[in-house]
Structures are given as structure tokens and as C-alpha cells.
Amino acid sequence: MHSDRNRSSFGLKLAAAGGLIFMHLPIVLIFVYAFTTEEHSYQWPPPGLTLKWFEAAWNRPDVWEALWLSVRVSTVSTLIALILGSLCAAAVSGSKFFGRETISLLVILPIALPGIITGIALRSAFSLADIPFSFWTIVLGHATFCVVVVYNNAVARFRRLSGSLVEAAMDLGADQFQTFRYVILPNIGTALLAGGMLAFALSFDEVIVTTFTAGQQSTLPIWMLEELVRPRQRPVTNVVAMVVVLVTFLPILAAYYFTRGGSDVEGQGK
Amino acid sequence: MSIAVRFQQVSRHYGAVRAVDDLNLEIAEGEFFALLGPSGSGKTTCLRLIAGFEQPTAGHIEIFGERAEGVPPYLRNVNTVFQDYALFPHLNVIDNVAFGLMVRGVDAKARRKQAEEALELVKLSGFGDRKPGQLSGGQRQRVALARALINRPKVLLLDEPLGALDLKLREQMQDELKSLQKSLNITFVFVTHDQGEALSMADRVAVFNHGKIMQAGTPEDIYQRPHSRFVADFVGSSNLLPPVLVKSVGGPERWASLRPEALSIAPEGQPERARGKVAALTYLGASVRIALDVGGERLTMVLPARGTLPAVGEDVPLHWDDDALHVMEDEK
Numbered sequence: 342m343h344s345d346r347n348r349s350s351f352g353l354k355l356a357a358a359g360g361l362i363f364m365h366l367p368i369v370l371i372f373v374y375a376f377t378t379e380e381h382s383y384q385w386p387p388p389g390l391t392l393k394w395f396e397a398a399w400n401r402p403d404v405w406e407a408l409w410l411s412v413r414v415s416t417v418s419t420l421i422a423l424i425l426g427s428l429c430a431a432a433v434s435g436s437k438f439f440g441r442e443t444i445s446l447l448v449i450l451p452i453a454l455p456g457i458i459t460g461i462a463l464r465s466a467f468s469l470a471d472i473p474f475s476f477w478t479i480v481l482g483h484a485t486f487c488v489v490v491v492y493n494n495a496v497a498r499f500r501r502l503s504g505s506l507v508e509a510a511m512d513l514g515a516d517q518f519q520t521f522r523y524v525i526l527p528n529i530g531t532a533l534l535a536g537g538m539l540a541f542a543l544s545f546d547e548v549i550v551t552t553f554t555a556g557q558q559s560t561l562p563i564w565m566l567e568e569l570v571r572p573r574q575r576p577v578t579n580v581v582a583m584v585v586v587l588v589t590f591l592p593i594l595a596a597y598y599f600t601r602g603g604s605d606v607e608g609q610g611k
Numbered sequence: 612m613s614i615a616v617r618f619q620q621v622s623r624h625y626g627a628v629r630a631v632d633d634l635n636l637e638i639a640e641g642e643f644f645a646l647l648g649p650s651g652s653g654k655t656t657c658l659r660l661i662a663g664f665e666q667p668t669a670g671h672i673e674i675f676g677e678r679a680e681g682v683p684p685y686l687r688n689v690n691t692v693f694q695d696y697a698l699f700p701h702l703n704v705i706d707n708v709a710f711g712l713m714v715r716g717v718d719a720k721a722r723r724k725q726a727e728e729a730l731e732l733v734k735l736s737g738f739g740d741r742k743p744g745q746l747s748g749g750q751r752q753r754v755a756l757a758r759a760l761i762n763r764p765k766v767l768l769l770d771e772p773l774g775a776l777d778l779k780l781r782e783q784m785q786d787e788l789k790s791l792q793k794s795l796n797i798t799f800v801f802v803t804h805d806q807g808e809a810l811s812m813a814d815r816v817a818v819f820n821h822g823k824i825m826q827a828g829t830p831e832d833i834y835q836r837p838h839s840r841f842v843a844d845f846v847g848s849s850n851l852l853p854p855v856l857v858k859s860v861g862g863p864e865r866w867a868s869l870r871p872e873a874l875s876i877a878p879e880g881q882p883e884r885a886r887g888k889v890a891a892l893t894y895l896g897a898s899v900r901i902a903l904d905v906g907g908e909r910l911t912m913v914l915p916a917r918g919t920l921p922a923v924g925e926d927v928p929l930h931w932d933d934d935a936l937h938v939m940e941d942e943k
Contacts, residue, residue, distance in 0.1 A: 508664055509697035511684040513711035514762060523714065527701040 368586070375579035381572075394576040401574075404581060407564035413476065414560060415544040418483035419491075422540045425484075426491025427533055431525075434499035445496075452489040459485055460553030467554070474556025482554035483547060487540035494536030498529045535599045538592035545589050561585060613675065615640045615766055615798040616661055621670035623656050623822075630656040632822035633670070638766075638815075640675075643792050643799045645809035648819030649845065654802045657819070658768050661800065662691050675765055685714075690759035691768040694775070696751045698743035704730070704754050705739035711762040729757040732791070749780045756788075760795070767792075769801035773808065785812055806846050810834060818842050825941075835870070839941040843868040850874070850910045857938065859906060860885050866942035871900070873935035874912040876927050883928030887912075889921045905929070 349357075375394060377387035398404050433445050451459060463482050472478065502525070510520040548562045555563060561581065568578040618636040622629065631653045638644045646654035659665040660672060663684035672679040674689060690711070698707050705726050706713070712722035730736055733753035743751055752772065759767055772788070773781045789812050792799045803809050809816045810830040817827040818841075826838045837843035840851055850869040858864045861884070877883040887903035887910065899920060901912045912929075914920065921927045 503695060503697060505693045505695055505697035506699060508662075508684070509691070509693055509699070510710070510714075512662060512664075512689075512691045513714065513758065514685045515710070515714040516683075516685050519714045523710070524699055 371579050371582050375576055375583055377576055380575055383575075394574065394580050397574050398577045398580040401577060403559075403564065404577070407559045407561045408581075408584070410476070410479075410558060411545055411561040414479050414483060415541045417480050418487045418544045419537050419541045421480070421484045422487035422491045423533060423537050426488045426536065426540075427495045427529065429488070430492050430495035430499050434496050434502075435504070448492050449489055451485040456486075456547075456549035457553075460550045463550070464553040474554065474558070476558070478554045478556070479551055479558065479560065482550040483544040485550070486547075487544055490540045490543060491533065491536035494532045494539070495529055498532035502528050531599045535596035538596040538599075542589040542592045542596075546585055613640045614638070614673070615642065615675060616800065617671075617673040618657075618660075619671040619673075621660065621667045621672055623653075623660060623665055624668045629822045631660065631667075634822070634824060636817060636824060636827070638798060638800060640798055641796050643789065643812060643814045644801070645813035645816045646800065646802045646819060647804070647806060647809040647816050647846075649804060652819035653822035654804075654817075654819045655770060656822075658691075658770055658800065658802050661766065662689055662768055663687050688762075688764055689766045689768060690762050690764040691770065692752070692755045692759050692772050694770040694772075696743075696755040698751055698754055698758070700743055702742075703739065704735070704741050704743070704746070707743065707754055708739075708758045708761055710758060725761060726757075729761045730754075732760065733757045748775050749784070752776065752784065756791075760797075764797065766798045766800060769799060771802055771804070773803075773805075781808075788812065810846070818845060820845075836937050837868055837939060839939055840866055840868075843937075843939065848911065852910075852936070853908065856906050856908055857936070860936070862936060863938060865938045867936050867938045869910070869931060869936050871911040871913040873931050874903075874910065875914065875930050876921065877930035881928075881930060884931060885929045886926055887929050889923050889925050889927060892920065892923060903927075903929070 373387060374383055376390045376392065377384070378389035378391045379387060429444075429448055433441055433448075460482065463478070463485075467474070467478055506524055506528070507520055510524040511517075515523060546562050547560075548566060551560050551563055559567065562585070565578055565581060565585075568575075568581075572578065614637050616636070616638040618634050621631060621634045621636075623631040634653075634657070636657075646657055648654045656665060660667055661674065661679070663679065663682060663686075667680055674687065679687065699710065702710070705723060708729050709717075709722040709726040712725060717725075727736070727739065730739060733756050735750060735753050735757065738746070738750065738754075743754065746754065752775075756772075769788075773784050776784060785808060788799070801812070810833070813830060815827060815829055816833050818825045818833060820841050826833060826842045828836075833842060833846050837846060837849070843849045843851060848871060850871060852860075852867045852869055854864040854866060857867045885905050887905040889901055890904050890909070891902040893900040893902075894916065895913075897916055898913050899916050901914060901921070903910045903912055
């Protein structure tokens with residue numbers, strides 16, 4: 342069969358559709374099972390539909406506890422990442438110093454490192470230093486990769502921010518704070534927002550590092566994992582899964598739009 | 612007249628690199644002063660020392676009598692037009708121009724009015740709402756100028772201000788900058804590697820090389836009476852005469868410069884200073900450039916195109932005025 346350059350063959354379309362369905366159908370199934378009337382097993386098709394699991398989830402204190410812990414961990418990790426990541430990006434892109442590339446690599450390394458290695462490393466470090474597991478040990482674990490996400494976003498923007506802009510601001514009478522407030526922040530703001538949202542989303546559904554640094558505490562993903570092993574009101578897990586998808590998907594979507602819009606903020610093209 | 616900027620034995624070293632080396636310089640108030648030199652000669656570092664982006668390794672800098680070292684850029688009454696203009700991409704033209712007033716806490720209405728006046732000064736009225744990305748190179752340069760002038764600086768620094776503009780725009784901006792400087796009566800210090808620009812615009816020129824000032828003076832001084840081969844060579848297409856040749860034409864045994872337009876063919880019956888063989892003729896429109904072979908040296912002579920011209924290969928008697936042959940004091 343002959344086809345135009347821009348028209349793909351029927352076979353390719355079919356394969357692409359198959360791939361997309363394979364990727365997304367299981368997610369739809371998770372959503373559907375949140376409404377099933379069958380409590381103990383995943384039966385297809387669902388014997389009936391109900392909204393009672395939403396109520397059940399709402400009334401489960403263990404769900405609330407896990408959700409609250411996750412929100413706190415993600416928020417604090419993101420804040421730490423925003424501060425450290427942008428400072429680090431400013432240092433690496435703003436000046437030339439010995440070992441700059443090495444530092445850049447070391448900052449990025451945690452995200453390239455398998456989470457299980459980060460987890461084991463942190464766990465043994467905590468036990469060596471006799472640090473008991475707490476909220477802060479989880480935050481520390483999450484910050485390792487959150488910093489990278491913010492750093493990566495910010496460093497790209499800092500590189501495009503001409504160094505003479507900062508000098509121009511100071512030349513015109515702006516002190517360090519005013520220069521940051523009126524020149525640097527508006528130019529890197531969307532990058533920080535995008536990096537922060539990605540960091541939040543990453544932290545919110547993190548399992549591996551958390552397993553090693555949480556001790557007896559349950560973040561929402563850990564709670565879900567436990568529910569799969571020892572289910573109690575199985576569809577409640579599905580309801581929580583929907584919440585997780587919403588909480589992580591929306592920031593990532595927003596981050597995508599922010600960075601896309603941010604590219605024409607540069608304007609000057611150099 | 613008071614001194615606007617004074618450098619006393621100022622050095623700025625980067626490790627072993629002496630960007631500015633033991634420099635003395637005085638720029639008078641209201642002067643249009645050019646720092647001229649090849650790239651890496653220290654002229655831009657010198658400008659950045661005045662702006663406060665660099666601090667001297669040694670020596671003292673005074674701006675209107677006040678010691679400047681250690682004073683941050685935002686506390687100096689000096690403003691800069693940057694080579695790449697450095698306009699804030701996220702602000703429109705009005706907010707760019709008004710930035711200096713904004714950080715000083717001038718209220719929004721007053722600063723808008725002043726910014727519009729500044730834009731009028733650089734002939735950019737009506738462009739206030741555009742973003743820098745929507746302007747041409749020449750317009751950006753005018754915005755940068757208005758933004759720097761709105762603070763009413765005592766000294767305006769310009770870093771290769773015309774470098775990024777095309778030739779026609781450059782000539783137009785040269786005239787405008789010059790008249791702007793005269794009408795505002797602000798001291799302008801500008802950096803350039805273009806000797807034509809320095810000579811045509813500046814009241815005085817300092818020629819830089821290797822972090823030192825080779826010579827400072829009026830454009831005429833620099834052009835007619837260079838102290839060294841470097842200045843003669845860098846500032847214009849001058850003939851450099853080696854000591855042997857200078858001695859053979861009756862001068863001291865020193866290097867000398869002789870401007871091409873100061874050379875002429877000696878009229879009949881007049882004493883000749885030297886003889887030269889015509890090697891080539893190049894027609895330049897109003898004038899003709901003639902390459903001469905004088906005692907083994909290649910000299911250039913520029914003659915008006917009208918009148919009788921020698922032919923290639925002809926041996927011609929040469930004449931120049933007594934003061935045209937400039938012996939360079941700094942060259943052995």
C-alpha cells in the first residue's frame with residue numbers, strides 16, 4: 342500500500358493506539374474499581390456501581406493521617422528544594438570557579454542514582470548517626486531528589502539570564518535585594534514554580550526512598566502499598582489512588598504550561 | 612573645571628593577568644572622553660572600575676572628588692549603557708526606562724512622566740508599551756541610553772555603544788550622542804576599539820595597550836603627534852619611518868610617523884626631501900592612494916585625484932612640511 346509522506350500506515354496507527362491503550366487502560370480500571378460494589382476481589386465487570394467507598398475513605402482516620410503526612414513532607418521538601426536548588430543554580434551559572442562542573446554533576450547525581458541506593462545509604466547513615474526515624478528523615482530523603490528537579494529548571498533559566506542584567510539593575514541604583522526582587526525573580530519565577538510543582542509531585546508519590554527513611558510512619562503511597570498486601574475495604578485504596586493522581590497530575594500539567602509560557606518571556610533572544 | 616574621574620596608580624590584576632596596570636588618568640567634568648584600544652587592552656576593565664563592577668587591586672579612584680573604591684555600583688552617581696544594552700526582558704520600555712526611579716521610590720505617576728520625557732529625548736516617544744524583544748537594535752540602544760540618563764548621572768559610561776549597529780545607524784548615533792552630550796553637559800566616558808569613532812566623537816582620547824595608557828590627548832594630538840609606533844599604527848593609517856630612513860632625510864635617528872596626506876610631490880625647482888618609486892596607484896574617488904618605495908620602505912601617499920598624477924614605475928621627488936614628520940619620543 343502506498344501512503345503519503347505525512348500519512349502513516351494503518352498498521353502503525355493500530356500499533357500506536359494499542360500502545361496508548363496498554364499504558365492508560367489500567368489507570369482507567371483503577372478509577373472504575375473505585376465505584377465497584379464488590380469489596381474483596383477485583384471482579385470484571387464490576388457487579389454494580391456505588392459511591393459508598395468515597396464516604397468510607399472520608400471516614401477512615403488512617404487515610405487522613407497518611408494524606409496529611411504526605412502533604413507536609415512534600416511541602417517542606419519542596420520548600421527546601423526551592424531554596425537550595427535555586428541558590429545552587431545561581432552559583433553554578435553565575436560564576437566560574439574551580440570544580441564547577443563537578444559540583445553540577447554531584448547535585449544532579451541523586452536523581453540518576455537508583456532510589457533504592459539513596460534509600461539504603463540514608464538508612465545506614467541515619468542508624469550510624471543514631472538519628473531516629475521522624476518526619477524530618479522522610480523530608481531529608483525526599484529533598485535529595487527534589488533539589489535536583491528545582492536545580493535543573495532554574496539553572497537553564499539562569500544561563501539564559503544575561504549577567505549584565507544584574508549589573509544593569511545595580512548600576513541603576515537597585516541594591517542586592519531589589520535586584521533579586523525586580524530582575525532575577527521575574528526572570529526565573531516560572532522556572533522555580535515549574536520546578537517546585539514537579540518536586541512536589543515527585544515527593545508526593547515517592548515510595549522507595551520513603552520505605553527506608555519512614556520507619557513506622559505511613560505516607561499516602563506507603564499506606565496504599567500496605568493496603569494492597571492486607572486489604573480492608575479494597576475499593577477505598579482505589580479512591581485514594583484517584584486522589585493521588587489528581588494531586589500529582591495537576592501540578593505537573595501546570596508546570597508544563599508555565600515553562601511553555603516562560604520561553605517567550607526571554608524576549609531578547611540572547 | 613573640576614575633575615570628574617581620577618585614577619591614581621590604579622591596577623586591576625586577575626591572577627597573573629594585569630588587565631589594568633598602574634594607571635593614571637584624569638577626566639574633566641563635561642568632557643566626552645574615549646577609551647580606545649584593541650580588545651584585551653584594559654579599556655573595558657577601566658570602565659567597569661568607574662561603574663563599580665570591579666574593584667581596583669591597588670591605587671585610588673575618585674569620582675568628583677569622592678573616593679570610589681569599596682562603594683557599590685548602586686551608590687555611585689554613575690550610569691552605564693551596556694554593550695548588549697542589558698534591557699530587562701520582562702519589562703516594557705517605559706518600565707525599563709523608569710527602573711532607576713522605581714528602585715529609588717519615586718511614585719508611579721512621576722516616574723512615568725519622567726520616563727516619557729527621557730524617551731522623547733532619545734526620539735522614542737510612543738514606544739513605551741513595547742517589550743525590548745519587539746525593538747530593533749538601534750531602538751534598544753536608545754532605550755538603554757534613556758534608562759541610563761533618567762538618573763541624571765554625573766558620569767555616563769558607554770561600553771562599545773555603537774558596536775552592534777550597522778554603519779549608517781552608527782554614524783547617525785555618533786552625531787546624536789555628541790549633541791546629546793553637549794546639551795546635557797554630562798561627562799561621557801566611552802569605550803571603543805574603533806579609532807574613527809573615538810577621533811570623531813571625543814574631546815580627548817586615551818589609547819590603551821596591555822593595561823596601560825600609551826597616550827592621552829585631543830584627537831588631533833593623537834592623530835598628528837603619536838608618541839609611539841603603537842599609537843601611530845592603531846590610530847590611523849600612518850607611515851612609520853624606521854630610524855635609518857629618518858636619519859637619511861635629515862632627522863634624528865629615531866622612529867617617526869608621516870601621515871599619507873602630508874606627503875606630496877615636490878614641485879619643479881623646489882628642494883626634494885626624498886625620492887620614491889611609484890609601486891601602485893589606487894583610485895579612491897576624491898583622492899588617489901599611491902604606494903611608494905622609498906629607500907626600501909613602503910610608504911603611502913594620498914593625493915587629490917585632480918591634477919597630474921605620476922605613473923607606476925616613475926621616480927618622483929617627495930615633499931613634506933617641516934612639522935609633518937613627527938619624531939616619536941617614546942620609541943628608541
